[in-house]
Amino acid sequence: MIIRRQHRVLVQGITGQQGTFWTEKMQECGTNVVAGVNPRKPGTEHCKVPVYASAVDAARAAPFDVAVGFVPPNGAKAAALDAIAAGAKLLVMLTEHIPVHDVMEVMAVAGAAGTRVVGPNTAGLVTPGEGFVGIMPGFNNRVFKPGRIGVISRSGSLGTLMCLKLVNAGFGQSAFIGIGGDPIVGTTTRDALEELDRDKGTDGVVIVGEIGGVMEEAAADYAKAMKKPVTAFIAGRASPPGKKMGHAGAIVTGDQGSYASKRKALEKAGVAVGDTPAEAAELMRERIRYVLGIGRGPTS
Amino acid sequence: MNFEEHAAKRLIAGAIATPRGRLCATPDDAAAAVTAIGPAAVKAQVPAGKRGKSGGIKLVATPDEAAEAARKILGIEIAGHKVARVLVEGKVDIARELYAAVLNDAASKGPLVLFSTEGGMDIEEVAATRPAALVRHRVDIRAGLGPAEARAILGHFDLGASRDAIADALVALYRLYRELDAELIEINPLALTGDGKVVALDCKLTADDGALGRHPGLEAQGTPDRLTQLEQRGRELGLKFIELDGDVGVLANGAGLTMTTMDAVAHFGGRPANFLEIGGEAYRRAEPALRLVLDNPRVKSLVVNFCGAFARTDVMAEGVISAWLALRPTIPVFFSVHGTGEDEAVAMIRARLGIEPYDLMEDAVKAAVDAAKRLR
Secondary structure (H helix, E strand, O other): OOOOOOOEEEEEOOOOHHHHHHHHHHHHOOOEEEEEEOOOOOOOEEOOEEEEOOHHHHHHHOOOOEEEEOOOHHHHHHHHHHHHHOOOOEEEEOOOOOOHHHHHHHHHHHHHHOOEEEOOOOOEEEEOOOEEEEOOOOOOOOOOOEEEEEEEEOOHHHHHHHHHHHHHOOOOEEEEEEOOOOOOOOOOHHHHHHHHHHOOOOOEEEEEEEOOOOHHHHHHHHHOOOOOOEEEEEEOOOOOOOOOOOOOOOOOEOOEOOHHHHHHHHHHOOOEEOOOHHHHHHHHHHHHHHHHOOOOOOOO | OEEOHHHHHHHHOOOOEOOOEEEEOOHHHHHHHHHHHOOEEEEEOOOOOOOOOOOOEEEEOOHHHHHHHHHHHOOOEEOOEEOOOEEEEEOOOEEEEEEEEEEEEOOOOEEEEEEEOOOOOOHHHHHHHOHHHEEEEEOOOOOOOOHHHHHHHOOOOOOHHHHHHHHHHHHHHHHHHHHOOEEEEEEEEEEEEOOOOEEEOOOEEEEOHHHHHHOOOHHHHOOOOOOOHHHHHHHHOOOEEEEOOOOEEEEEOOHHHHHHHHHHHHHOOOOEOEEEEOOHHHHHOHHHHHHHHHOOOOOOEEEEEEEEOOOOHHHHHHHHHHHHHHHOOOOOEEEEEEEOOHHHHHHHHHHHHOOOOEOOHHHHHHHHHHHHHHHO
């Protein structure tokens, strides 16, 4: 789920306003976009790549590894199943408000086909210096710089802020993994943490979590045994219980999903939790200095 | 979206038997219902659990008792909900109380069936104290739940001759869960009657808000969220707005950043006045969003915190600036802008409002908190 220069990317819904805007941004960043999909415009060209009627059609002429969809909620399931049928190794689902039963169907089919799903309701994946897939400002070099810190975030906007704070603290990023703000997502905080733990280019990981669900708790369970330093910021400390805070997954019900529960689990696992995003970045600088025995965090 | 018991029962009635019942708004209605039905339970209709413990459920034998029970229940508050109606339901000859539920399970990313022989209890308590009495079964959504699999779920429980009837009820429940795009259907208790029938004595139903569009008429049967006037306006505008009791107005993009801005307000000793996210598809609606925040009379200062990813900060800033110039509010405003479109946004804020955005979000929030304190 770490995006690489050599990944061949298919954009579903490439001809729409958002599809066009973000495809151009991805291309500017070096992302290898090989084709697009629009059922009504096969045979045309858009953003300098060929457009096919479906992902399955595209796969025959322009093999791809990663599919990303700029599609509305009611078309998201069909687009995802098309990408899976076409053999996508990685499927990035950006769409918010997809009916959860549709999401579960996609997850079941993807699991059987061996397709890794990121999202839904994710802002995407960024690897500074290599490319990005989704709707992140991967092109903004004040926010994203090549480096050695991995970032996992349920939120696009807050993940962006955390990346900015890391740059301010003297770091760059090895990878940004946006996992999405829905209650059911294909790649969990823990899945992303395991991947970044394995990644040779990553020295430390910042988890950007939020209230709701138990993903941070599950990640804490894995973090216990990690050698790489992990710091975190959890959004929603000041949010009232029982209300959906924008993201469908960001709701505290009873004791479950609370800020206190997440912070406790993470701290017990040795994860340093900051009170603000800036503090989470500063905590990483303290720990990386300690681990590497050098004066400041490396930026590349 | 949640449904009160009577509405949930109407929705499941085709699949699982429910007691004969009547929805009543007055003691006289309740008395008439018992005249027609016989001995009954009078149950407060609120979208909350633990009604029995709150005095919201009473057993009655006569019309007079029913009127008296309704008089006592109508108007009380349960978990913040004022009881406006009671469901009068005919008494059921209960031989055994079971538990059954189907829900969306984040861990398995699919449907989960729960079944227990310890009905009528809080299921979390059963899970903690009698784990052997609770079975959790993951369903492959591609295949669905058939009778053979349902019987297997009931495998190690001693259910006698009722096993097949209960298995059929599970199958019906799962089908309903799928048909309604439910997040949760919970029947607690699921009663086994003296003559071997399976009856849903209670029903909790939550439907997926994201799927209401493909179920015409479903939303009208649910319990509307209780919204303040401003929240109602926000919903009509398609904005995610939650009114809080503080005095620092918050305008940010994205759920995570908005929550974080609220957290920062609290961290620096202030109290947020609202949650208002204009990320996602809403990012072009900065102007109505700003009006919403400013129409809250408690707001003493405003922090605008944008970190553009999908949302372009230049588009959002343009909307806020235009609205600000049109509304000419007297409260102070503090900006922090980063990400997609930030150069253009910062230049616009400087040129058109004569305000210097803060480089750090923390500084902008701190300034807004301090300003609200001075104006208190």
